[in-house]
Amino acid sequence: MATYRQRGKKKLWDYRVYGKDGKLIAFGSGFRTKKEASYEALKIEQKKYYSDVINSNATLFEMWQIWYDLVVEPSELDILTKQKYQARGKIIEKYLSDIPANRIKHSKYQEFIKFYGKNVTLNLMTCLNSDIRKVIIFFKRDGVLIEDFTEGVKILGKPYKKSPEDKYLKSIEDYQKLLAYLKRIANYSDSIIPFFLFTMLQTGFRFGEAMAITWDDIDFERNSIYTYRRYSSIKKDFTKPKTRTSIRRVPVSHDLKELLLELKFQQERMLKGLHIKNTDQLIFYDYRFGMISNNAVNKFLASSLEKLEIESKMSSTGARHTYGSYLLANGVDIWAVAKLMGHKDIKQLIETYGHLLLEVEEKENDQLLKILNNKGSF
Numbered sequence: 001m002a003t004y005r006q007r008g009k010k011k012l013w014d015y016r017v018y019g020k021d022g023k024l025i026a027f028g029s030g031f032r033t034k035k036e037a038s039y040e041a042l043k044i045e046q047k048k049y050y051s052d053v054i055n056s057n058a059t060l061f062e063m064w065q066i067w068y069d070l071v072v073e074p075s076e077l078d079i080l081t082k083q084k085y086q087a088r089g090k091i092i093e094k095y096l097s098d099i100p101a102n103r104i105k106h107s108k109y110q111e112f113i114k115f116y117g118k119n120v121t122l123n124l125m126t127c128l129n130s131d132i133r134k135v136i137i138f139f140k141r142d143g144v145l146i147e148d149f150t151e152g153v154k155i156l157g158k159p160y161k162k163s164p165e166d167k168y169l170k171s172i173e174d175y176q177k178l179l180a181y182l183k184r185i186a187n188y189s190d191s192i193i194p195f196f197l198f199t200m201l202q203t204g205f206r207f208g209e210a211m212a213i214t215w216d217d218i219d220f221e222r223n224s225i226y227t228y229r230r231y232s233s234i235k236k237d238f239t240k241p242k243t244r245t246s247i248r249r250v251p252v253s254h255d256l257k258e259l260l261l262e263l264k265f266q267q268e269r270m271l272k273g274l275h276i277k278n279t280d281q282l283i284f285y286d287y288r289f290g291m292i293s294n295n296a297v298n299k300f301l302a303s304s305l306e307k308l309e310i311e312s313k314m315s316s317t318g319a320r321h322t323y324g325s326y327l328l329a330n331g332v333d334i335w336a337v338a339k340l341m342g343h344k345d346i347k348q349l350i351e352t353y354g355h356l357l358l359e360v361e362e363k364e365n366d367q368l369l370k371i372l373n374n375k376g377s378f
Contacts, residue, residue: 003015006034012031013032013036014037015029015031028041057101058100059097060101060104063135064132064135068089071138078234085131088124088127091116092128096109101146102147104149105149106153108149109153113154113156122156126157129150167317168312168321170311172326175201175322177310181304182198182201183198183255189266193292196284196292197301198259199260201323202255202256204324204340205250206246206342207317208242209227209241211230211231211233211284212282214280223252224249224251224252226249227249229241231291241342242342244344248342267287301314301316334349
């Protein structure tokens, strides 16, 4: 453990690091702030801890913690992703730290997978197993003698309950009905959300991508929007795009262009009258709340769907799914759709957006019956 104290006329900080036996391991002085001192002390503690793990029968959680501190924490992953890693780490601490990691057998690990997988999703179990495997590989590279008990394990878990139909609007009619409703009620003095949802439904942007759009990103002459970053509601700041292919230019329809120009006019007038500065020139900046939350958008969307008597439980992410489905259903090339939505290939499209809207499905079924009922020869 480490202790800190402030000394001298200049009020400089020093640190002392002690081992488990209470003996002094290291010390340092002359730091302007306690934070600087603690940073140096932490590096020493981690190095000592790491050494202890390699030379002892460490638990899986102790190994995971070092892997997390050295690999995950310094990475550029966003805060939410790191929090998911931490949550999985707590599972490891609770269920897989009763014996040293080098004594965990494949059968015991499979037993844990079977037990814990009964109440959580298959996706969580897959991610958890992946983390554990990375920890094992990390330490094996350092010569730690540990068997890879994850090898050949059968991942068990509950399938994700949300049906494909809940991810998007079921028909083109519902899609157009929602767009018409949002356009009709759009008024900046009431809410920014109708403008936001309309844009998502017409561009397929991810939530963070849409939040990050500024007025400079729109080219009204070329009828396009350029997206190259995201906005984090947690950090309250811009973050990097999800992938390199997320950087793209998306076409703007006539209806969307008209709505955005109206928003620009209303927003500038409102903010000027209230003496509010939209420093980053964000399109979806609300004069009352600043940046809107995903929760607020989802509540507004649910209320709108209920008013329109549209049977769907989709969230704001469903606007993106609906956009992809709509393009595919209208014959747009699947590779072109992948590019518009920021995917590197069509695999994700086939898995997520490969469903057909109701009208198109019925049309193709009719066409199929005509072919099957044709009694002509080949």
